[in-house]
Amino acid sequence: MEPWPEQLAPYIPTGLADPRLRQQLIAAPGTKSFNSALSEMYSAELYRYGEKLVNEKKYREAIAILDRSLNASRSANSVLALGKRAESYLVLATRTKPPEQTRYYQLALADANSLLKAQDLDVYTIPKLKALIGLGRRQEAIDCCNAAYAYAQIFGQDTAKLSGYLLKLTGKSKPDNILAVKSRDLAKVRDTVLRMVKNDVTPKLDYGRRDQSAVFSEIFRFNTAGYGEPNAIGFMINPATAAITPTTVREWLGADAKSQCQIAENESKTRLTAKYPWGELTAEFNHPSTLASCFSFKKETAVAATGDEIFRNPSEQEQAIQAAKNQTAIVETNNGPPTFAENLSKIDKLLDTGHYNDVITQVDATLSWAGNPSTKATKEAIRPRLVRLAEAQNKSRIAAYLKEAPFSQIALLISAIKLEERTEFFTPEEYASKKYYLKGNMKQDGTGSCEIWGGRNFEPVCIQEKAEAASKLFAALQIKLPFDYGYEAQQIAPPPGLLIDAVLDEQQERATKIWQQTQKEREENNLVH
Numbered sequence: 001m002e003p004w005p006e007q008l009a010p011y012i013p014t015g016l017a018d019p020r021l022r023q024q025l026i027a028a029p030g031t032k033s034f035n036s037a038l039s040e041m042y043s044a045e046l047y048r049y050g051e052k053l054v055n056e057k058k059y060r061e062a063i064a065i066l067d068r069s070l071n072a073s074r075s076a077n078s079v080l081a082l083g084k085r086a087e088s089y090l091v092l093a094t095r096t097k098p099p100e101q102t103r104y105y106q107l108a109l110a111d112a113n114s115l116l117k118a119q120d121l122d123v124y125t126i127p128k129l130k131a132l133i134g135l136g137r138r139q140e141a142i143d144c145c146n147a148a149y150a151y152a153q154i155f156g157q158d159t160a161k162l163s164g165y166l167l168k169l170t171g172k173s174k175p176d177n178i179l180a181v182k183s184r185d186l187a188k189v190r191d192t193v194l195r196m197v198k199n200d201v202t203p204k205l206d207y208g209r210r211d212q213s214a215v216f217s218e219i220f221r222f223n224t225a226g227y228g229e230p231n232a233i234g235f236m237i238n239p240a241t242a243a244i245t246p247t248t249v250r251e252w253l254g255a256d257a258k259s260q261c262q263i264a265e266n267e268s269k270t271r272l273t274a275k276y277p278w279g280e281l282t283a284e285f286n287h288p289s290t291l292a293s294c295f296s297f298k299k300e301t302a303v304a305a306t307g308d309e310i311f312r313n314p315s316e317q318e319q320a321i322q323a324a325k326n327q328t329a330i331v332e333t334n335n336g337p338p339t340f341a342e343n344l345s346k347i348d349k350l351l352d353t354g355h356y357n358d359v360i361t362q363v364d365a366t367l368s369w370a371g372n373p374s375t376k377a378t379k380e381a382i383r384p385r386l387v388r389l390a391e392a393q394n395k396s397r398i399a400a401y402l403k404e405a406p407f408s409q410i411a412l413l414i415s416a417i418k419l420e421e422r423t424e425f426f427t428p429e430e431y432a433s434k435k436y437y438l439k440g441n442m443k444q445d446g447t448g449s450c451e452i453w454g455g456r457n458f459e460p461v462c463i464q465e466k467a468e469a470a471s472k473l474f475a476a477l478q479i480k481l482p483f484d485y486g487y488e489a490q491q492i493a494p495p496p497g498l499l500i501d502a503v504l505d506e507q508q509e510r511a512t513k514i515w516q517q518t519q520k521e522r523e524e525n526n527l528v529h
Contacts, residue, residue: 010052012065013045021045031420043073047081059088079115086111086127093134105134129165138169146175340366340381347385351392359389364418367411376505379407386410390425397427405431406497408459408504416457426457432494434458438477441484446470450485452495461500467510469502 013021016038027037046069053062066085070078086108093104112128125148132141149162163173338346343366350359363382383402390399402410402425409426416422436458440450446465453460463470474481476499477492 010049011045012049013042016042018042027420028423030423033420040073043069043078043081046072047084050081051084054084054088057091059091063088063092082111082115083124083127086115086124086131090127090130090134093131102135105131109135126161126165133165133169141165142169145169149175340378344381344385351385351388354392356389356393359385360414360417364414367414375407375508376501379501383407383410386425395424397429398425401426401428401431404428404497406459406461406495406500408461408500409457409497412457412459422457431497434494436492436494437489438479438492439485439489441482441486442474443482446481448482450483452492452500454495461495461503463503464507467503467506469499469506473499473503 007024008020011020021038021041025034025037025041027034046065050062050065050069053059053065063085066081066088069081070085073081089104089108089111093101093108096104108127109131112124112131115124116128125144128144129141129148132138132144145162145165149159149166166175167173343362347359347362347366350356350362363386366382367378387399387402390396390402405426409431413422413425417424434454436452436454438450438452440448440463442448442450442463446467449462449464451460451462463473473495476496479492483490
């Protein structure tokens, strides 16, 4: 079997040309993302070695390596490296004397500020506190601790460490400016929501503000159908902002809102939905209902609603107009996903116009849509189009592979090419060079269960019984029945791809017939009773 390469022990790469970097690299040479992926891998390996040095308490050496890691990357590795470097600076600050000690505290503070600016991770507040205290900036440390405490309370995070620092700094374990949840002004939430919906905006969250005045923990756009352009805006309400209940929302919606609202409840959530001429409002509450979770607004028209229009009952005339619009929209527009035939038409158009680079992306999208024909019909439609693509690009060996390869493997390779893990499909020679194995058992009468697998980019093939297609596959592989390999896998010759497809098609057809027969018997029993 072709396993994933094992991760090497931490090491210092000699440079981007170090062959060890490519052992774990996913992006294939020649792809657009290869160079950036190689740099990120170089940075990641430097970080791993720097982390090893920190664990060995070799802080000065670790800082030098982490500096190199940071210079090579500006991704997630940067966050990890900054955290370890700040940790190293703080340790060295406790082991040195001024002015060197002051310099280390200043460096730790700079890294902590960078982390807090780039990441919504309050774990980095502690390094900042330590640095401020070490620099003698007591009031700044208190302000930082108060803000972090309030933020942690909003999101239900542990405040024990922050309480310990507050106790040392102020003699109290809690900030003086903590506001009780019940004293929050509900009007603030209402007015904020009104303003955002009226202006049709999604403001960016200000992660620098670590206080309870933040009304929302998350604001996002989404599409209510799950695909297409965003048509709704959602607001995740901070649990500590206000005690908002479904009753409160009904009051906002109007005196007669109860008759308009559809209420769905389960063990964990209550959802309240009301439709208006301007769109649809949904309020979702976690239990207990005093912790309001989310508002979302779906706008049906391009006309922005005013505050008064949002929280009032629509007139009968307005309801009739909206109903007519909904009916028209249903008749005139189709916002659903494209059909399989439409997707095939797009592939053909790309092939006809010579846009070969876009064919793989469109094929991947076609295979991804739910509601495709059966697997067999999909293969019969997609395979010849991929062969046509290879022949149009004068790739005869790849075309030969696509004509006879197992379609499940072709689908895996399409995904790998799209993700730039590979630049191309296999050739027959590459397919034959892989190692393939068989495990399981099969008796002479055809009962049993076995599996064929071949490592990466090969979908395991499960054979549940020896039907006609399976018999042909065993014969082609020169496997005699009965056999029992158990967990001791036996290496076999490369399995013919079209025979694998035939086995899977046969098993699918059999499963479909069994399901149809079961449904028929169930319907007949219902008629009898």
